[in-house]
Amino acid sequence: MGLTCSTCKRKSIVDLYHVEKTSADQMVVALAGNPNTGKSTLFNELTGLKQHTGNWPGKTVTNAKGFHKRKDKEFIIVDLPGTYSLLANSVEEEVARDFICFAKPDATIVVVDATCLERNLNLVLQVIEITNRVILCVNLLDEAEKKHIKIDLKKLSDELGIPVIGTVARSRKGLEELMDTVYNVCTKKIIPSPKPTIYTETIETEIQKILNMIKPIVPDGFNPRWIALRLLDGETDILDKITHYSYCKGVCKHA
Amino acid sequence: MKAIYIPLNKVETGQTCIVQDLRATGAQRRRMLDLGFIKDTEVKVMRRSPLGDPTAYFIRNTIIALRKEEASKILVKVNS
Numbered sequence: 034m035g036l037t038c039s040t041c042k043r044k045s046i047v048d049l050y051h052v053e054k055t056s057a058d059q060m061v062v063a064l065a066g067n068p069n070t071g072k073s074t075l076f077n078e079l080t081g082l083k084q085h086t087g088n089w090p091g092k093t094v095t096n097a098k099g100f101h102k103r104k105d106k107e108f109i110i111v112d113l114p115g116t117y118s119l120l121a122n123s124v125e126e127e128v129a130r131d132f133i134c135f136a137k138p139d140a141t142i143v144v145v146d147a148t149c150l151e152r153n154l155n156l157v158l159q160v161i162e163i164t165n166r167v168i169l170c171v172n173l174l175d176e177a178e179k180k181h182i183k184i185d186l187k188k189l190s191d192e193l194g195i196p197v198i199g200t201v202a203r204s205r206k207g208l209e210e211l212m213d214t215v216y217n218v219c220t221k222k223i224i225p226s227p228k229p230t231i232y233t234e235t236i237e238t239e240i241q242k243i244l245n246m247i248k249p250i251v252p253d254g255f256n257p258r259w260i261a262l263r264l265l266d267g268e269t270d271i272l273d274k275i276t277h278y279s280y281c282k283g284v285c286k287h288a
Numbered sequence: 289m290k291a292i293y294i295p296l297n298k299v300e301t302g303q304t305c306i307v308q309d310l311r312a313t314g315a316q317r318r319r320m321l322d323l324g325f326i327k328d329t330e331v332k333v334m335r336r337s338p339l340g341d342p343t344a345y346f347i348r349n350t351i352i353a354l355r356k357e358e359a360s361k362i363l364v365k366v367n368s
Contacts (some may be wrong), residue, residue: 090302117322117323118318118319118322120318120322148349149348149350151324151346151348151349152324152349152350155322155324267314268341
């Protein structure tokens with residue numbers, strides 16, 4: 034076959050990160066969120082596909098792609114596996130994280146479960162640390178209503194600094210508004226300005242030190258503060274990944 | 289009076305307790321924090337599996353199962 038281990042690996046990473054855009058009017062939108070918050074249901078409603086949905090966590094293991102047309106743009110929607118965190122612990126989490134970090138989608142929709150918002154917001158904070166092109170989709174509002182949970186979407190949006198849309202994906206409620214917002218974020222009519230998480234003074238000082246060192250070497254489009262934080266976490270393979278990804282992008286361009 | 293902290297795996301079924309400290313490190317610690325085991329969080333011991341391990345805990349509106357070696361790294365104060 035002539036395939037060596039290293040070429041296979043490289044190819045698979047190219048496949049994973051490289052969502053082919055066939056025209057300039059295409060936009061890549063990622064769907065992220067905790068397990069079992071309705072990402073796949075939302076994905077099916079938006080794309081008209083019938084990707085397997087089920088009420089159990091861990092169903093989507095790799096990512097699925099679909100299309101959604103809106104005005105003059107076509108959105109390539111990528112359904113990511115559910116994760117509690119972007120600090121990769123398992124393959125699924127790594128897929129989701131690497132996609133958001135390295136494939137740099139034009140927008141990321143973070144889907145959260147309205148009935149347990151607190152648990153879900155951890156991931157939201159992690160995503161807005163990486164990119165500002167984030168839309169929060171508070172899903173399962175019908176379930177929350179049943180449990181007499183009321184969510185102040187406006188206040189949530191003010192606190193986080195990103196657009197927040199309430200939806201019931203199952204009955205398509207709020208999806209129009211959601212996609213209008215996604216459209217506006219992709220076309221830069223709305224530029225979300227998420228409020229950064231400020232850490233303790235000790236950590237902030239260290240972040241500054243690392244930032245000064247890495248700023249000249251961080252490629253365009255990567256958030257240096259986020260990389261500094263990962264390095265502080267002791268995650269040194271992040272640098273390998275960046276180098277690897279930059280290399281892969283080169284391969285795609287030349288191919 | 290000095291508060292007595294015990295590992296989570298020693299808490300009886302049905303009792304609730306408050307997370308005080310995590311002795312786990314590295315990825316495991318990160319994971320626990322992601323799952324919501326943060327200081328001052330309330331945890332209820334739901335039930336133990338027939339062989340005594342793992343145990344189901346109710347935390348921040350979700351039930352999570354932990355093995356003994358993981359639970360033993362979470363120090364809690366039992367609610368009286």
